[in-house]
Amino acid sequence: MQGVERADRELLDAAALVGHLVPAGSMYAFLAEHRGRVFPDDQFADLFPSAKGRPSIPAPVAASILTLQTLLDYSDAETAEAARCDLRWKVACGLALDDKGFHPSTLTYWRRRLARSDRPHRITEAVRQVVEATGVLRGRRRRAVDSTILADAVATQDTITQLISQIRRVARVVPGAAEQIAAVCTGHDYTRPGKPDIDWDDPVAKDALVSALVNDANALVTALAEATLDEPAQQALALLALVAGQDVEPAEGSDGTDGRWRIARKVAEDRVVSTMDPEARHTRKSPEARRDGYRAHVAADPDTGIITDEQLTKAAGSDNSDPAVAAQFLANDHATTTGDGDLVGAADLPGGSTDDDHPGDPDRLPGREWYGDSAYGTGDLRDALDQAGHTAIIKPKPVQSPVAGGFTVDDFTVDDDERTVTCPAGHTRPISPTTRTAAFGALCRTCPLQATCTKSKTGRKIVLHEHDALLRQARRDWKTDPTLRERYRRHRPNIERVIAQVASRGGRRLKLRYRGVEPNNAWLKRRTAALNLRNLINHGLHWTDGWALTTS
Template sequence: MTCGGRWRAGCRIIDDAVATQDTITQLIGAIRRVGREVPGAGAVIAAVCTGHDYRGVGKPRIDWTDPAAKDALVSALVCDANAVVAAFAEVELDEPAAAALALLALVAGQDVEPAEGSDGRDGRWRIARKVAPDRVISTVDPQARHTRKSQSNRKDGYRAHMVAEPETGLITDEALTMAAGADNSDAALAQQFLTQDEQGGDEQGGAPSGDGPTAADPAPGSGGDTADETTSDNAATGDPAESAAAAQAAAHDRAPAGSNAAGSNGQAQALSWYGDSAYGTGELRGEIERAGHHAVIKPKPVQPAVPGGFTIDDFTVDEDSGTVTCPAGQTRPLSATRTVTFGALCRDCPVRAACTTAKAGRTMVLHERDDLLRAARVDWAADPALREDYRTYRPNVERTVSQVATQSGRRIKLRYRGTTKNNAWLKYRTAALNLRNLIGRGLTGVGGIWVLAT
């Protein structure tokens, strides 16, 4: 069986195995964890902490309908956390103890801000009226994250990234990462897959990106009832040996992305990489171009600074001379940081109302690969064949990605904590789906070897 030199990247947020915790629960849980993990911390907590009895269970007994009582509790818990962190600031700790202390410092700062009229030094805090970037959502699984696939679609869990061949639906690479963070974005992982393809797949199966403390123990009582999911530390279903053999057989038929795209002379041919607008970054487009491949990626739409006004595409950029010309014909130099400032030139501009509302005039920062981003938007708008090509091959992979993240029409819930074991689960899951796909295409065992009808 041969593939057509097309590869489509896709991603799904998969629910984590733990409950999302509120700020108060996280603070109490993190202090208790320090008491368990850090030598001598129990005595320190008893001596310096006054906000709660951390030896007990459950939440503090306060009037939860009283905002002032909740603010007072938050202030006391944050002060307790800061006191514990300060007590061990100069102490050399082993890795588990240091991770517990780092987690406490993180949760003590990610969700709170000084109370109104305070700078925090007087010990008055409140829960912040915003969501911290890369927020830890549970002290039980510190690598589970809060993220958004869109402004209206909020998710908690992990991000499962995949590359698949759109004509066959075979998954050629996968990785599970934390759901938030620049290094775990859709485009960043697609760039890693592209690099692995160039290296012949030698790095496939490497550890996924995941910063921060790790707690990779199975979560008790978690969901996930798919027959392809894992039920042991080896991420195998049923007999581990049989599952490992099945995964190995499927992996044998899984080629690294692009391995079937070689010409008869052994020279690798150009591949077409498909992706939605989440993959439309300048960095990924640049890597695809550098590798000699073709990007069939829907560009991200550009938004005007003024509703109905000019967008960045209405400005002419001359990379050779390092200048930018605005729609009114004014030309300004591009700085070393790729910033262009029109300033006073906007003061009496007849089209200012359609360009900017800033008192100091229009200022823009151009991407390093602004040329590729502009060209992609032009090509997408002007080439109906490109849009049709995208629409033809995108849905097949969407179905494949959906199969990974669902079972019997229901969303899968991960069984493990941390990226390491959940990444192992993802690899077994995709291997099993590939094997099912190949069996449906005629894969059979003949004389002790796998044979696929062509």
């Protein structure tokens, strides 16, 4: 059953006895006074539908503990210890000085109840209601987007470790698999943990081991292919098939049919980095910086630092890319509308215009301004922003020439009406209606500009994006409009500070504590809620017949 806080204070109530020691204006002091308003009992009642059993920790207390835990990046054990021993936590959560606290598993219990409910992110929703009530975002048209890589909670495994550990897992979770392993797998004793004892400096021995493990994995998958399995068993077998193929290639001089394999000389595009967390991915933040983990995406108002949306995804994959998630943020954005659902200009918004670049201009563009670096400069995202009536202040992606210092695609003239492309030398070719390419072919052989245009023996070929006109216009505007670059320099860098707050604590880079996208996404939403609440508290968040701020 759901527990509730006592209406009267206990004899050794921490807030009454030592509340004056907690700094005013801190998160602890705020929760001590307002936790019941931010996290009311009725918002969590559906988690405990039965009126029987032992009462739970009261919802305002549990939500406050989860918020503090995420803000301070504490483990469950550290959180339980803080609630038992730290006076600030006792004051914030309304506990008595002699309260013994709770077992760390209680936090797991609460997270699971939230995850299985119809509203798994209700702590975030509660803080967003406070943000909305303060009006801190009212009339603000800007949104900035960015992302960062967060390290996963498991160790990255090499190919050999993945194969052995996953075969061992199949033996545990798939009925009858242990017997099949004993019958068809001969490359290693899978009842023993750890790697085999071989000469790891001998490439021949390593290739022989890789071949044996891959052949064992393939044989096991084949042996269990016709078995009737439940979902966990199917997933374990599918993951074994994946790791058996993602990192290996046929040995030199082999096509793979003879059972000879070696470690592939390249990294798979969507490589699973650990069988302990199959959703963690390998990616690159830059050509030099390789990272494993997940990608945290954030949208925020760059002027106030208030986070308006967040999403944690796998670190790789087109659906998890920066522009793809930004398009989701755009769809989720609660833009101010008229009664007919049309976007209105910020000059008409309650509270007036806050865009100091165009004060009082009634002809300004409607909708919001979206700021992002060149990773967000795709044609699809620009088109989505344009269709929604927003303005893209996004640094364009640079265009490259096949020849250093030579002609780029912007030096070619595109006529969309005639569906032709004209090169710098004046040659015109039609645009293919299916592939949107224009091939100059033999025209390049005798062209005096060939040396500065292409190295291809078959001539220059121009491939046009579906939204080529938008991309060209964006690059022209960036070059010719200094106010556009100035606004980008003024407002876009502010998202970097927001990202730093999300991804670090006390100068230390955070590492995720959970496995899988869903629990880590729930963590990210709690963290952004805690950061938003702290941001509001720093601006004098208080209750006076409603939420209000002392400073704007």
